[in-house]
Amino acid sequence: MDRNLEWATDVEKKLIRRAALRIMPFLILCYFVSFIDRVNIGFASFQMESDIHISPAILGLGGGLYFVSYVLFEVPSNILILKQGVRRFFTRIMITWGIVSTCMALVQGPWSFSVMRFVLGAAEAGLFPGVILYLTYWFPKSHRATYVGWFALAIPLSSFFGSPLSAALLHLNGVLGLAGWQWLFIAEGLPAVVLGVVCMFYIDNRPEDARWLTPAEREIYRNMLARDRAPDEASTGHAVPLWRVLCNPRVLGLAVVLAASSATSNTFAVWAPRFIKSFHVSDMAAGWLNSVPFLLGAVAVIAAGYHSDRRSERIWHTAVPLIVAALATALMMVSSAFVPSYLLLGLTVVGIYASKAPTWAIATEWLPDNIKAAGIAQINAISSLISFFPIYIVGLIREAHGSYALAFLPMAFISGGGALLLLVMNHRRLRFAARSFV
Template sequence: MGDAIEARTIRRVSWRIVPFIMLLYFVAFIDRVNIGFAALTMNKDLGFSSAVFGFGAGVFFFGYFLFEVPSNIILDKVGARLWIARVMITWGLISGAFAFIESETSFYVLRFLLGAAEAGFFPGIILYLSYWFPARHRAGVVSLFMAAAPISVVLGSPISSALLEMDGLMGLHGWQWMFIIEAIPAIVLGIVVLFYMTDRPEKAKWLPEDERNWLVAQMNDERASKQTAAKHGILAGLADIRVLALALVYFGTSAGLYTLGIWAPQIIKSFGLSTMAVGLLNAVPPTIAVVAMILWARHSDKTGERTWHVVIACLVAAAGLALAGAAASVVAVIAALSLVNVGISAAKPPLWAMPTMFLSGSAAAVGIATINSIGNLGGFVGPWVIGWLKDKTGSFTGGLVFVASLLVLSAILSLVVARTGRRAESARVAAH
């Protein structure tokens, strides 16, 4: 009876929540990285160098960093429905305003504001999922949610390329049309969130009473079981050394992710291809990554192992970046970028299953936001270093090798986190 109601409840909750949050992240990620496609024509129109573009693209993460923890604390207090709606509507408006940038300064300011507006969305959804799914189901669900990022590249690349072809319509450049049109779904979905999203299982009128009671009891039991083992105060989420270590692990994966999102179109374009061909080829690596991510996360859930699933994936991504730097043909660079996509995507679900193993309550809200805010600074460092070295050397190779080294460091730190966790558990058991 217990297994049957669990399967039925998780299935119903998954169908209600997962496709919708995937759609939200799909739109969010397009608005976050469509700057990479805009650069194919915008940089020339506005006279931006590679260094200017790399810095501006990365400034997003300063705003993200400053407002991430406060945003997640507010979400935990006021509920996901109101806060996610606020996030989406404000980022949609700011994303559309990119159509009107005229200088380096306006580019930098808007990228910072976009990061500030979007802060809290991703860690907020991770926290939200911890309200609805028992820990044993979490990595698989997170993998489906996070699959929206590579899917957005798969579908968004040809769409963004096509919108760039609207150059000259009504006196606007193609990149201006791209920003305007791709901002609209965020605003519309922000309004939909207000009517569709449910904050907690206790409020889920769309669940049959027996399933709602089972889920509420399960999540209450899980929280109670953490009372001795997990930390729940706000300061605990900031003070745990494992939070800082996981933030640095995420730093490397973020550097890799946004290297792909922001620079992959230009890396592919460097082989002399048309804008539309770049869009189609850029969709190939993330298509492979979606499948790999879901299978890898399911294997992690099935075995209950997290650390080595992160380590192996980070090393695969690092190898792909090194190979991309040495690639001498389009086929070779697409193969290398496929390895990077697979590794980066596969690392994230088991990584995000780790903090909720030792944090709960307010500590989980703060810890997850801290990991995401510090970690996402890698999204500044990776693209900026690549742009700076590209201007200095005329090649992407040095920057790609640098980001690869960050991913190797992420793999090492994942092992350190696991060892620290085992020591903490041994000390807790000994104390009792």
């Protein structure tokens, strides 16, 4: 028997599995579409550079501005989830971002490109941390790394399937008078609107609202999650001022740790297609080659989350993959040939994605209930803000020096620094376990 399930009754185990089968595929699909809309500019830029003068520096700026607005609206957006309810919250976000992403087909030059990327970030703000919070409504702590891993699977899968799809859509160049990059934004933006409408009728706010559970099952679910809460969470029910949450040392530290993974993955999601394209391959070949490392990342995110839950261990499941990613990224500096560079890219992606589920499991376990919504949003917001800098800097360095290996070097320091910070935080946490961070 799985030692993480020993405390649960057979009925509770079945309810957890039913909930997973009910909500996880839909959440994965939603974020799959979302992430494609976030990073498809890497492929769109193949044609936008010549059509509307989107240079590498402008591409980096637009990619980074997405995260600036994402941060500005992240915490307010995630606080709304408590007032609006999950169903209305997710519906509003998906329909809005789908419309904005589709309207990316209307950009005319660097200024409109940058403005629309900023608006897209504002439209999507709150989705990822909102889902992480939502998963705490359904799954006990012993299962969270596994199911966060399943949800995070959408990120590498979006690049695995989205890369050849985006490359293929570029071949529609000239159809009905539209450029290939315009077809790309239209075809990949509209599905989000459809999913937003479906969400309104499919998602339940909490287990007690689920009509597919009987009243007795809803009561069992409520008792199971109440029993799972840590004693300090159950007893810390007082309201905490928002400013104290935003300045909480644990929240700030976890945000930097998450950035070690997310800033690197966001940067590679935008720039990996152009990195591969720099080896003089066709658009379609770049699409397929870009997809392979992210398939490996998809395997890594599931395997690491499952193994972390099986071992009931989070810290080393986060730190070791980040260190591997840092070393692989740094080694790109000494390789100019395609094969070793491509293999190092794959190793970097595996390390990045292997760290994601344990990192978020730590966040949901270290934060008490009364600051969890705002705290998770703040963690994701700060890590997203940090993403602005490497995405933008890669474009500047690439344009100035012509080297992607040099441009990627800052991410090695980000990944390695995040691993070191987590180890320091955990040491302090174990040493001062009795002291409150709030």
